Amino acid sequence: MAQSSYFVPSTAKWPIVGSVGLFFFALGAANWLNQGASGPWLFAIGVAIILLMMFGWFADVVRESQAGLYNEAVDTSFRHGMIWFIFSEVMFFAAFFGALFYARMFSVPWLGGEGTGAMTNALLYPSFEAVWPTHGPAQLGGDFQTIPGFGLPLLNTLILLTSGVTITMAHWALKRAQRGALIVWMIATIVLACIFLSIQSYEYVHAYRDLGLTLGSGIYGSTFFMLTGFHGLHVIIGTIILIIVTLRCAFGHFTKKNHFAFEAGAWYWHFVDVVWLGLFIFVYVV
Amino acid sequence: MSQETTAHHDDHHAHHPTGMARWVFSTNHKEIGTMYLIFSLAMFLVGGAMALVIRAELFAPGLQLVNPEFFNQMTTMHALVMIFGAVMPAFVGLANWMVPLMIGAPDMALPRMNNWSFWILPFAFTLLLMTLFMPSGGPASGWTLYPPLSLQGGNSLAFVILAIHLMGISSIMGAINIIATILNMRAPGMTLLRMPLFVWTWLITAFLLIAVMPVLAGAVTMLLTDRFFGTSFFNAAGGGDPVLYQHIFWFFGHPEVYILILPAFGIVSEIIPTFSRKRLFGYTSMVYATASIAFLSFIVWAHHMFTVGMPLGAMLFFMYATMVIAVPTGVKIFNWIATMWRGSMSFETPMLFALGFVVLFTIGGLSGLMLAIVPANFQYHDTYFVVAHFHYVLVTGAVFAIMAAVYYWLPKWTGHMYNEKLGKIHFWWSTIWVNVLFFPQHYLGLAGMPRRIPDYAVQFTEFNMISSIGGFMYGFGQLLFVYIIWQCVRGGETANAQVWEGARGLEWTVPSPAPLHTFDTPPLVDDSVAVHKDNLS
Ligand code: HEM
Ligand SMILES: [Cu+2]
Numbered sequence: 001m002a003q004s005s006y007f008v009p010s011t012a013k014w015p016i017v018g019s020v021g022l023f024f025f026a027l028g029a030a031n032w033l034n035q036g037a038s039g040p041w042l043f044a045i046g047v048a049i050i051l052l053m054m055f056g057w058f059a060d061v062v063r064e065s066q067a068g069l070y071n072e073a074v075d076t077s078f079r080h081g082m083i084w085f086i087f088s089e090v091m092f093f094a095a096f097f098g099a100l101f102y103a104r105m106f107s108v109p110w111l112g113g114e115g116t117g118a119m120t121n122a123l124l125y126p127s128f129e130a131v132w133p134t135h136g137p138a139q140l141g142g143d144f145q146t147i148p149g150f151g152l153p154l155l156n157t158l159i160l161l162t163s164g165v166t167i168t169m170a171h172w173a174l175k176r177a178q179r180g181a182l183i184v185w186m187i188a189t190i191v192l193a194c195i196f197l198s199i200q201s202y203e204y205v206h207a208y209r210d211l212g213l214t215l216g217s218g219i220y221g222s223t224f225f226m227l228t229g230f231h232g233l234h235v236i237i238g239t240i241i242l243i244i245v246t247l248r249c250a251f252g253h254f255t256k257k258n259h260f261a262f263e264a265g266a267w268y269w270h271f272v273d274v275v276w277l278g279l280f281i282f283v284y285v286v
Numbered sequence: 287m288s289q290e291t292t293a294h295h296d297d298h299h300a301h302h303p304t305g306m307a308r309w310v311f312s313t314n315h316k317e318i319g320t321m322y323l324i325f326s327l328a329m330f331l332v333g334g335a336m337a338l339v340i341r342a343e344l345f346a347p348g349l350q351l352v353n354p355e356f357f358n359q360m361t362t363m364h365a366l367v368m369i370f371g372a373v374m375p376a377f378v379g380l381a382n383w384m385v386p387l388m389i390g391a392p393d394m395a396l397p398r399m400n401n402w403s404f405w406i407l408p409f410a411f412t413l414l415l416m417t418l419f420m421p422s423g424g425p426a427s428g429w430t431l432y433p434p435l436s437l438q439g440g441n442s443l444a445f446v447i448l449a450i451h452l453m454g455i456s457s458i459m460g461a462i463n464i465i466a467t468i469l470n471m472r473a474p475g476m477t478l479l480r481m482p483l484f485v486w487t488w489l490i491t492a493f494l495l496i497a498v499m500p501v502l503a504g505a506v507t508m509l510l511t512d513r514f515f516g517t518s519f520f521n522a523a524g525g526g527d528p529v530l531y532q533h534i535f536w537f538f539g540h541p542e543v544y545i546l547i548l549p550a551f552g553i554v555s556e557i558i559p560t561f562s563r564k565r566l567f568g569y570t571s572m573v574y575a576t577a578s579i580a581f582l583s584f585i586v587w588a589h590h591m592f593t594v595g596m597p598l599g600a601m602l603f604f605m606y607a608t609m610v611i612a613v614p615t616g617v618k619i620f621n622w623i624a625t626m627w628r629g630s631m632s633f634e635t636p637m638l639f640a641l642g643f644v645v646l647f648t649i650g651g652l653s654g655l656m657l658a659i660v661p662a663n664f665q666y667h668d669t670y671f672v673v674a675h676f677h678y679v680l681v682t683g684a685v686f687a688i689m690a691a692v693y694y695w696l697p698k699w700t701g702h703m704y705n706e707k708l709g710k711i712h713f714w715w716s717t718i719w720v721n722v723l724f725f726p727q728h729y730l731g732l733a734g735m736p737r738r739i740p741d742y743a744v745q746f747t748e749f750n751m752i753s754s755i756g757g758f759m760y761g762f763g764q765l766l767f768v769y770i771i772w773q774c775v776r777g778g779e780t781a782n783a784q785v786w787e788g789a790r791g792l793e794w795t796v797p798s799p800a801p802l803h804t805f806d807t808p809p810l811v812d813d814s815v816a817v818h819k820d821n822l823s
Contacts, residue, residue, distance in 0.1 A: 006293040006471075008393045011303055011311035015402030022455070023409035026448035030413070033444040033514050057398075073470060077395035080466035088458050088500045095504025095534055099519055107527035116595060136525030140518055215515055219525035222517035226508070 007069045014057040021049030058244075065261075066253060075260055082264040086271045089234070093275055096230065100223040100282060104132055108219065111137055135218025144212040144221070147203055149284030156199050157280045163192035164273045167242075167266050177256050179249065186246040189269070193239040200232050227283055231275055238272045241265040293392030293806040302802075310405070313397035314802060315382045318404050320699070322379025323692075325407060327768065329371030330685075332415070334761050336364040341723075341757035343740050344750050357740035358426035359418065365429035366446075369546065370453045371411055373680070376688045377549040378403070378460045381488050384695065385464060387793040387800065388482045390473025390809045395466035403460040410452035417442035428738055430535055431506065433520040433528050437513045444514070447506045454499040461495035464488055473792070475811035479573070482791050483566065486573050487552030490580045494541045494548070497584075502538040505531060529594050536587035544583045546680060547647075548576060550687030551618060554640045556791075557694050558622050561637035562629030563788035568621040575614035575621075582611045592663045601660050608658040615651055619644065634786070635709030639690030642717050643683060650678025653728065668738075671731025677724045682717075689716075689767065696771065697785045701799035702778035708770050715763040722756030 025046030032039025064070065070078075112130025113121030121128060125137035133146050147153065170185035204225075207213040215225045245265040248254065254262055303311060312318055339360045343351050352360070382400065386393055394400045417424040422440025425431070436443060468489045472481070481489075509531070511517040518524025520531045551572075559566045566572065588596060588604040596604075622644050631637070653675040657663055666672065689712075696704050726749040731737075735746045742750065781798040792811070796804045 006392055008293055008295045008397050009313050010295060011307075012313050012398040012401050013311055015398055016310050016405050018402055019405040019409050022406060022452055023413065026409075026413055026445075026452055030441075030444035030448050033510075034441040076470045077466045080470055081396055081399070081462055084462040084465055084496050085458075088462075088496045091497050092500035092504050095501045095508075095537075098534060098537070099504075099508065099530060102530050102533065103526060107522070107530060108525050110527075111522060111525060115597065134525045136518060136521070136523050138523035140521075140524040141516075215511070215517055218518045222508075222511070222519050222524070222526065226511065226517065 005071065006073050007064065007071070009064075014053050014060065017049060017056070018053040021046050021053055024049060062248070062253065062261075075258075078260055078264070082267060086267060089271065090275075093227075093230065093278075096223065096227050097278065097282065100227065103219045103223060108132065108134055133220035135220055139218070141214050141217035141221055142212055144214070144217045146213065146220070146224075147207060147211070147284065149280065152199050152203055153280055153284040156196050157276065159192050159196045159199075160273050160276050163189045163196070164270060166192065167269055171262065171266060174249070174254060174259055174262060175256055179252070182249050183246060186242065186249060190239060190242050190246065193235060193242060197232065197235055197239070200228070200235075224283060227279055231272070231279055234272050234275070238265075238269050241268055292808075293803070295392075295803055295806070311401070313393070313401055315386050315394045315397070315400065316699075316800060316802060318394075318400050319379045319382030319384075321404050322375045322382060322407075325404070326372050326376035326379060326688075327771075329367050329375070329411065330764070331768075333364050333367035333372055334764065336360045336367065338758060338761050340364065341754040341761075344742070345754040346751070347742050347744050347747055349741055352740070354740045355423060355426060358428075358738065359424040361738050362425045362428055363415070363418065366414060366425075367411070368680075369429065369542075370450075371407070373546050373684050373688070374457065375407060377488075377491070377546075378457075378464075380484075380549065380553070380688070380691050380695075381460075381464050383699065384793060385467055385485055385488060386471065387698075387796065387804060388485050388791055389468065389471060389476050390792050390805045390811060391467060391471035392803065392806050392808075394463050395471050396463045399459050400463050403456045403463065406452050406456040410449045410456065413445055413452065414449040417445045420445075430532075430539070431509060432535075433509060433512065433531050436509060437520075444510065447510045450506050451503055454503045457495050457499050461492035461499075464492040465496070468492075473805065473808035473811050476792075479570065480811060480813070482552075483555035483569070483572055483576075484549070484552035487548040487555075487576050490576050491545050491548045494545050494580055494583065498538040498541040498545075501534060502542075505534040505538065508534070529591070532591045532594060533588070536590045537584075539590065540587040541580075541583045543676075543679070544579060546684050548580070550643065550647075550684045551576065553687045553691045553694075554622060554643050555618075557636050557640040557690055558625050558644075560694075560786050560789045561634060561640075562626045562631050564625055564629040565790075566621070567624035567627075568617070571617055572621055575617040578614040579611060582607065582614070586611065589658050589663075592660050593667050605658055605660045609655060612651065612655055619648055634693075635704070635706060635713055636690045636694035638710065638713040639686050639693065642713065643686045643690065646678055646682030646686065646717075646721075650675055650680075650683055653678065666731050666734075668736055669731035670727040670735045670737055673737050674724050674727035674731060677727070681724070682720055686716075692771065694786075695793075696774050697781035698793060698796075698798050698800055700775050700778075701781055701797075702774050703781050703785075704770050704774040704778065708766065708773075712763065712766045712770060715766065716760060719756045719760035719763060723753055723760050724756070726750075726753045726756075 023046070024042050028039050028041065028043025028046050030039075032043055109115070109130045110117030111121060111125060111128055114130065128137035133144075135141050135144065166185050166188045170182050170189065173179075173181035173185055213221055213224070215221050217224075242265055245262050248261060253259075302308065309317060309321060312321075339352060340357065343349075343357055382394065385391070415424075420441055422442060425436070425442045425446045426439055427436035431443075431446070468481070468485055508517065508519040512520050518526040520526050520528045522528070555566055555572060586604055586608040588600060589608045592601055592604075633641075653671065657666070657672060657675055693704060693709055696702075730746055730749045730753075733746065735742055783797050784794050785798060786794075792805075792809060793800075795809065
C-alpha cells in the first residue's frame with residue numbers, strides 16, 4: 001500500500017529546529033554587525049543548529065526514501081521543489097547582475113557627464129571620466145588593477161565546463177548501473193570543483209594583496225566581489241552536495257531509475273556552471 | 287499530471303500529537319493554514335495599533351503625542367508588519383486551507399517544508415519588532431528602505447534586513463509548495479482549466495513570489511554590504527547610484543503589490559458566482575487576465591520613481607506600460623459585474639465584502655491610473671494621494687477580500703455558521719469608516735500634504751481630523767471581527783457540507799468542519815464539479 005500512496009509524514013520536528021537556528025543565526029549576525037559582544041556566539045549557535053537540522057532532516061528523508069515510502073508523485077513534488085528553488089536562486093543573482101549592468105550602462109556614464117549627468121559632472125566631479133573599471137569619482141579604496149579574464153578565469157571556466165561533462169558521465173554510468181565508473185566520475189567532478197575553489201581563493205588573495213582590488217574598490221570592487229563571492233558560496237554548497245551524493249552512490253542508495261537526489265545535485269551543479277559563464281563574460285571579459 | 291492514487295498519513299498508525307506539540311510539529315495543511323491565519327490576525331492588530339498611533343498624532347497639527355523619530359518608526363513598521371505579516375500570511379493561510387480542498391489533494395505537496403515556511407514567520411517578526419525596544423529604536427526610513435537615509439539610521443537596519451531575509455525564505459518556500467501542490471497534486475480530471483480561480487490566481491502569485499522575493503533579498507543585501515562592508519552600490523562617490531536601489535526595490539515592489547492582490551481577485555471570483563447563483567462569467571478570460579497582469583507587473587516598476595530624474599523615454603515607457611494594466615484589470619471588473627447580471631443574488635456577509643471590494647478596489651485602481659500619468663504624478667508623488675491610493679487597493683482591496691474569504695469559508699473550517707447579523711454590522715461599519723478614513727486623504731494629497739510627516743500646515747487640519755476619526759472607528763470595529771470569529775469557533779448553528787446554496791467546487795463536498803484528512807482517495811472530477819461550468823440551469 002505504501003508503494004502507491006502519497007506520503008504525508010505525521011509530524012516534523014526538524015522545521016522548528018531550523019526556525020530556531022535561523023533565528024539565532026539572524027540575531028547573532030545583526031548583533032555582530034552592530035559590534036555586540038554576544039553576536040559571534042549567537043551566530044555560531046545558529047549555524048550549528050542549522051547544520052544539525054540539515055543533517056537530521058536529510059537523514060530522515062534518505063531513510064524514508066530507502067524504506068520505499070516515496071512514490072512517483074512524491075518524486076515529482078521534489079522535482080518541482082528543486083526546479084523552483086533553482087529559479088529563485090537565478091533571480092537572486094539577477095539582482096546583482098542588474099546592479100552591474102546598471103552601473104556600467106547608466107550610473108557611471110552619468111557621473112562622467114553623459115546625458116542628464118552633464119551638470120552633476122561639471123559641478124560635483126569635474127575631473128571624473130567614465131571608464132570601466134572604476135572606483136568612482138572619489139576613487140574609493142585607492143588604485144587597483146583588475147584580474148584579466150583570459151588567464152586564471154578562463155582556466156576556471158574550462159574547469160567548470162569540464163566538471164559539467166564529468167557529472168554527466170557519472171549520470172550515464174548511474175543509468176547503466178556501473179557503480180565503479182559512477183564513483184570515479186563523481187570524484188573527478190569533486191576534484192574539479194575543489195581546484196576551481198582553490199584558484200578562486202588564490203585569485204582573491206592576489207587581488208587583495210597585490211592588485212589593490214578589494215570589496216571597497218568602488219562599484220567595480222562591489223560588483224566583482226559580490227558576484228564572484230556569492231557564486232563561490234554556491235560552488236561550496238554545490239560541492240558539499242556532490243560529496244554527499246557521492247557517498248550515497250557508494251552506499252548504493254540509487255538505482256538506475258530512482259535517483260532523484262543525484263539529479264537534483266546535478267541540476268544545481270549545472271546552475272552554478274551557467275552562472276559562472278555569465279560571470280566570466282560580464283565580469284571578467286567584457 | 288497527477289499520478290498519485292491514495293495518500294498515506296503516518297498518523298493513521300501512530301497517534302496524532304496533542305497540545306502545543308500538535309501545532310509546532312504539524313504537517314497538516316489545515317492546521318498550518320489555521321496557524322497562518324491566526325498569526326496574520328495577530329499581526330493585523332499589531333500593525334493596526336501602529337496605524338492608530340499615526341492617526342492620533344495626525345489628528346491635529348503640531349507635535350502632540352510622539353516625537354518625529356518614533357512617528358517615522360511607526361509608519362515604517364506599520365507597512366512592514368501589514369504587508370509581510372498580515373496580508374501575505376493571510377493569503378498563504380487561505381491557500382494552505384483551500385488549495386488542497388479545491389483540487390482534491392490529500393495535503394500540500396511538501397508537508398514538512400510547509401511547517402517550516404510558517405514557523406519562520408514568528409521568529410522573523412520577533413527580530414523585526416524587537417528593534418522597537420532597542421535604544422536606537424526601530425527602522426525609520428519608510429518600508430522601502432531607500433538609501434542613503436536607511437543607511438544613516440541606528441542599529442535596527444541589520445535586524446530589519448535579516449528579518450526580511452527570513453520572511454523571504456518563508457515566502458519562497460511557501461510559494462514553491464503551492465506551485466508543486468497545484469501542478470502535481472490535482473485529482474484526476476481536475477485539468478488546469480477546471481481549476482477554481484482562487485487556485486489559478488495563487489499559482490500565478492506563487493510564480494511572482496519566487497521571481498521577486500530573491501530580488502528583494504539582493505537589494506537589501508546590497509544595503510547591508512554598503513553599510514557594513516564598504517561596498518558602493520548606492521554610493522555615487524564610488525560610482526554607484528542611490529537610484530539603483532530604487533530600481534531593484536521596485537522591480538520587486540510592483541510585482542509584490544500584485545502578490546497582495548491576485549489572490550484577492552481569486553477570492554472574489556469564488557464568492558460572486560456563489561451568491562449570484564450563476565457560473566463565473568468569462569472564466570478563461572479571467573485566467574488570461576491574471577496572467578497578463580502578472581506579466582505586465584514586471585515592466586512597470588519605475589512608475590514609483592517618476593520624480594527621480596529618469597530619461598524621458600523611460601518615463602513614457604513606464605507610463606504607458608502601467609496604463610496597459612488597466613485593460614486586464616478592467617476585464618476582471620467587467621466579468622464580476624457580468625456574473626451578477628440577472629443572477630438571483632443574495633447578500634450574505636462574504637458577498638457584501640466581495641461587492642465592497644469590487645467598488646472600492648476600483649476607486650483605488652482609478653487613482654492608480656491618475657498616479658501613472660507622468661506630468662500629474664510630479665504634482666502628487668509622495669503625497670497623501672498616494673497613501674489614499676494604496677490604502678484603497680490594500681485595505682478595501684486585499685483586506686476586504688481576506689475578510690470575505692474568512693466569512694465564506696469559516697463554516698467549512700469550524701462547522702458552525704458565524705453570526706450573520708454581526709457579520710453584516712461588521713461589513714457596514716468597516717465600509718463606512720474606511721471611507722471616512724481614506725477618502726479625505728485624496729483631498730489632502732491633491733492639496734499638497736506630503737506623506738510620512740508627523741506635523742502639517744494648519745490648512746490640512748479638518749481633513750486630517752476626519753480621517754483620524756475614521757481610523758479609530760474602523761480600527762476598533764475590527765475587534766468585532768475578532769469576536770465574530772471567536773464566537774463561531776466556539777459554537778453556533780451547525781453548518782452542513784454545502785454551506786452556501788449556490789456554492790460549487792470540491793471544498794463543498796467534504797463535511798463541515800472539514801476532517802483533518804480529506805481526499806486521501808482522490809475524487810473524480812468532471813464538468814459537474816468544475817466551478818465555472820454551468821450545470822445549474
Ligand atoms: C490599476 C492598477 C494600478 C495602477 C495603475 C497603480 C499605479 C501606481 C502608481 C503610479 C504609484 C506610484 C505613486 C507615487 O509614488 O507617485 C502607485 C503606488 C502604490 N501602489 Fe499602485 N497601482 C495600481 C494598483 C495597485 C494595487 C493592486 C496595489 C496593491 C494591492 C497597489 C499598491 C501600491 C502601493 C503600496 C503604492 C505605494 C508604494 C509606496 O511608495 O510606498 N497599487 N501605484
Ligand atoms: Cu506599482
